[in-house]
Amino acid sequence: NHYPATYGSRLNWEILLGLSVLGALTRHWFNLRNQGRRAVWILPAATLGMVLLAFVSQPQRLPAPPAGASAGVAFTDVRVVVARRCAACHSATPTMAGFAAAPAGVLLDTPEQIRSQAPRIQTVAVAAQSMPLGNVTGMTAEERELLGRWIREGARLR
Numbered sequence: 001n002h003y004p005a006t007y008g009s010r011l012n013w014e015i016l017l018g019l020s021v022l023g024a025l026t027r028h029w030f031n032l033r034n035q036g037r038r039a040v041w042i043l044p045a046a047t048l049g050m051v052l053l054a055f056v057s058q059p060q061r062l063p064a065p066p067a068g069a070s071a072g073v074a075f076t077d078v079r080v081v082v083a084r085r086c087a088a089c090h091s092a093t094p095t096m097a098g099f100a101a102a103p104a105g106v107l108l109d110t111p112e113q114i115r116s117q118a119p120r121i122q123t124v125a126v127a128a129q130s131m132p133l134g135n136v137t138g139m140t141a142e143e144r145e146l147l148g149r150w151i152r153e154g155a156r157l158r
Contacts, residue, residue, distance in 0.1 A: 009057055009128070011056065011057065014056075015053065015056070015057050018049065018053045019053065021049075022046050022049045022050055022053065025042055025045065025046045025049070026042075026043070026046045028042065029042040029043050029046070072149070072153070073146060073149045073150040073153055074158065075111065075150070075156065075157050075158055077146060077150075078114065078146065078147060078150045079111065079114065081139070081143045081146060081147060082108050082114055084137065085132055085137040085138070085139040085143060086108050086121075086125070086131070086132065086137075087108050087109065088137060089102065089103055089132070089133075090102045090103065090106045090107060090108040091107065091108065091109050092107055092109055096136075106120065111157045112157075115155050115157055118150075118151045118155040119151075121147055121151065122147075122148065122151045125139065125144060125147060126144050126145075126147050126148040126151070127148075129144060
């Protein structure tokens with residue numbers, strides 16, 4: 001969704017450069033092939049480069065909570081963050097200018113909808129930090145941490 005690996009990473013320029021070089025290398029292979037020339041090393045090298053780039057651009061994994069840790073994040077706190085930072089776009093009736101419907105059909109109006117989207121919230125808002133898009137609503141690092149802890153604790157609606 002919105003290619004967060006290319007701009008939501010601390011390595012965003014390196015990832016963009018890698019994609020550009022690998023794309024050009026692949027195009028060069030096709031050009032040579034269409035001329036009847038063989039360069040068998042190019043395609044495997046580009047494939048290996050893409051695999052390495054995919055590995056490098058993964059969002060960081062958050063550690064699991066320690067065994068026996070108490071589940072301390074209340075859903076009411078999570079709901080406040082979602083209402084302030086996410087629901088302007090991800091609602092049945094978005095209030096953000098330019099949105100007639102929720103992007104990608106992701107609705108975060110009810111507790112059940114929020115819980116069902118917990119894995120996606122973890123990926124795009126906590127790990128990749130690519131949502132809110134351009135951080136237009138000003139989500140803080142503390143709010144991202146709160147969402148991450150809630151998800152790691154099992155995304156309970158208590």
